[in-house]
Amino acid sequence: MIKTKVMEIEHLKVELRTPARNVPVVKDVSFTLYEGNVLGLIGESGCGKSATCQAIMGLLEKEKWNVKSNILLQGQKIQYSDQERLRRLRGAAMSMIMQNPIGSFNPLITLGEHFMETIRCHKAVSKGEAKQIALDMISKLNLSSPEKIMKQYPFQLSGGMLQRVMIAIALFMCPAVLIADEPTTSLDVTVQYQILGELSHLRDNFKTSMLLVSHDLGIITQMADDVAVMYAGYIIEKASAFEIFENPLHPYTRALLQSKPSFTKNRLKVLEGYPPSLMQIKAGCPFAERCSYAKKDCQKFEMSDYGLGSHTVRCLRYATLEEATTCACS
Numbered sequence: 001m002i003k004t005k006v007m008e009i010e011h012l013k014v015e016l017r018t019p020a021r022n023v024p025v026v027k028d029v030s031f032t033l034y035e036g037n038v039l040g041l042i043g044e045s046g047c048g049k050s051a052t053c054q055a056i057m058g059l060l061e062k063e064k065w066n067v068k069s070n071i072l073l074q075g076q077k078i079q080y081s082d083q084e085r086l087r088r089l090r091g092a093a094m095s096m097i098m099q100n101p102i103g104s105f106n107p108l109i110t111l112g113e114h115f116m117e118t119i120r121c122h123k124a125v126s127k128g129e130a131k132q133i134a135l136d137m138i139s140k141l142n143l144s145s146p147e148k149i150m151k152q153y154p155f156q157l158s159g160g161m162l163q164r165v166m167i168a169i170a171l172f173m174c175p176a177v178l179i180a181d182e183p184t185t186s187l188d189v190t191v192q193y194q195i196l197g198e199l200s201h202l203r204d205n206f207k208t209s210m211l212l213v214s215h216d217l218g219i220i221t222q223m224a225d226d227v228a229v230m231y232a233g234y235i236i237e238k239a240s241a242f243e244i245f246e247n248p249l250h251p252y253t254r255a256l257l258q259s260k261p262s263f264t265k266n267r268l269k270v271l272e273g274y275p276p277s278l279m280q281i282k283a284g285c286p287f288a289e290r291c292s293y294a295k296k297d298c299q300k301f302e303m304s305d306y307g308l309g310s311h312t313v314r315c316l317r318y319a320t321l322e323e324a325t326t327c328a329c330s
Ligand SMILES: Nc1ncnc2c1ncn2[C@@H]1O[C@H](COP(=O)(O)OP(=O)(O)O)[C@@H](O)[C@H]1O
Pocket: 016, 025, 043, 044, 045, 046, 047, 048, 049, 050, 051, 052, 278
């Protein structure tokens, strides 16, 4: 089946500007989002997942960040310097759900005003019509008393309710691309389950492409069609979710999957050590110091194709590691 490309990210680089020098946070990230597919992005804390999401949305301030990218949305290059066009794209063609719902709202204005602002930014409607659209949106969220919620301030809602409001606002225009950065991390399991249900509904009914960032491998297994594994600012492995879980090639991916809890494991295997400091500039594979397969020649650090090319891995030694015949997560 031929999949339709919706967003292509080519060699994204993000640097943090500091008085001494620019510090690279995202060093080389490329991936494609396909129509109606979910790409799961996984990796340890601090590896640059959120910076990647925010760079794609054009949310990183120029004064603090230096972003180099070539990003195509529905075949057209996004011009990040054109703020007006970017503002129109955000919400209509691409939307983002953030990890921390409370931080994503202006504490000084009511939720009704948040809704109205989004609606009137994208649709030429009167205040009355916008209010009616907002009330309809809130009713669909399984939240009681929409009129009351319209008058409330963000701090008056629980984390789960706020996250649902944020999702409703993000999904209002049925964007082609939805970036969900740890969308359920701060929520309890039942609310998490409902939110994942809403995301699946969106994908199935509106063919939305999703970039789903999560450290929860259970969520990734449940939701993702493809998986990209990130380490120290690089994508180090990319494949279908099935391939990643059944035949992980990169030693880091294997270690990450071995840390997934399961009923059949007595003890979880812990990945020793820490990712390299952002300040460290060293040639070669940034995982080498923690890798039990590393040899002196682990200097080469390019993406290689495995199999038919839909499984790529950035490891010089992957082909000589012992066969990953058993699922690393079992
Ligand atoms: N506002 C910021 N100021 C300084 N450093 C930051 C800021 N945001 C992120 N970083 C650094 O950039 C790196 C990547 O962060 P982030 O993208 O948030 O990682 P992840 O989402 O994978 O946990 C981290 O080392 C983090 O400390």
